[in-house]
Amino acid sequence: MDPASDATFTAAETAGMRAALAAAARGVRGANPVVGAALLGPTGQLLHVGHHRGAGTPHAEVDVLQQARAARTPLEGSTLVVTLEPCHHTGRTGPCTAAVEAAGVPRVVYALADPTAEARGGGAALRSHGVHVRAGLLADEARELNERWLRAREQARPFVSLKIAQSLDGRVAAADGTSQWITGLPARAEGHALRTRVDAILVGGGTLRGDDPALTARDAEGAPCARQPLRAVMSTRPVPPEARIRVGTAHDFTAADTAARSPVPGTDAGSAAPTWGAATETSAQAPDAETSMPGPGAGSPSLAPRPDAVTATPAASAPATSGPAEGLDGRFVHLSTHDPREALTRLRDLGAAHVLVEGGPTVAAAFLAADLVDELWLHQAPLLLGDGAASVGALGIGTLAAASSWRGDPVGVQDGPVAAVGEDLRWHLRPAPR
Secondary structure (H helix, E strand, C coil): CCCCCCCCCHHHHHHHHHHHHHHHCCCCCCCCCCEEEEEECCCEEEEEEEEECCCCCCHHHHHHHHHHHHCCCCCCCCCCEEEECCCCCCCCCCCCHHHHHEEEEEEEEEEEEECCCCCCCCHHHHHHHCEEEEECCCCCHHHHHHHHHHHHCCCCEEEEEEEEEEEEEEEEECCCCCCCCCCCHHHHHHHHHHHCCEEEEEEHHHHHHCCCCCCCCCCCCCCCCCCCCEEEEECCCCCCCCCCHHHCCCCCHHHHHHHCCCCCCCCCCCCCCCCCEEECCCCCCCCCCCCCCCCCCCCCCCCCCCCCCCCEEEEEECCCCCCCCCCCCEEEEEEECCCHHHHHEEEEEHCEEEEEEEECCHHHHHHCCCCCCCCCEEECCEEEEEECCCCCCCCCCCCCCHHCEEEECCCCCCCEEEEEECCHHHHHEEEECC
């Protein structure tokens, strides 16, 4: 426990923390927690509010300090209020503790201690440099906001998002197997925006054989983004050499490269190495078999792509500098297993911190039954099929009392957890606490 976790707090600090929590909800879920920060003046007045916008962007503390610098706000007597302990390590960005010290902020209040081995200790580091630090303000609210991210970290696995596109009666394909297209162009554009924010996309063998997906991330005009996630298939059956999932813009990744990879910081290596697929540049422009894209200007503004998801051009074809975990950009991997935990362990050991599961029904059910889905993106089209493949396979639930419960999640969406996207309905959900 933090030594200052039993501190008392002022009404202004509490109001500032509530503002920071509200700002945190404007971030996006994934590899990093959602974090907000507020800067209070000497009398407790609210000066600036900031939040973290995703991997590779300024952390909440830096965001609010940048606002103060731009506005030339004096920091004498100020208090920085933040929902998570300032980090004390260098990743894609520098340590927040260094930014706070350099700015000369005399007081820091945070809600929740950072649970990660590589980033914790920021409070103690700030105290050692003369900053007055207190912890524990609205800790329960901060913990609830990041409950699934915290669980993923405790289980040493990637954060998992599940995306489903279904009819009104919960079908992902008609009786004859046709599935293109159940949802409209704006919903599919949201799906591509989500792809730009993850380290890996995972599908099962049924989806591979039925749809032959490319699993590429594309912009609103249908062009491939410079940032491409790792493409993974979870199946004990071979992946055909002609499968479109093997085709992309990345160079080959050999078995020797795989063996030399380091695990995600704070996790243990040791899983059997998966099979890496070679990639070529012959079909980078081919439309995705399961997600055709709209024309110029189309798309949904409610789910923005990652800030670093820029479109590739002939003059700038190198991977984005703030892309997925190093070495994963656009590559393919075959995970020869039906066990979702084993699949996540292997992806974790390759460096993936955020995995998007795109189906099909059997894979979705496996992750749901194992309580490994941290957020759900469900697009529902105004269609009735009456028969065909259900969106989720059997979950082993025999009675209503044992049903899997979910709640609306406002984090990462500008128009609320339930919203119209074109003619479709989009639900953004997270598991209800158990």
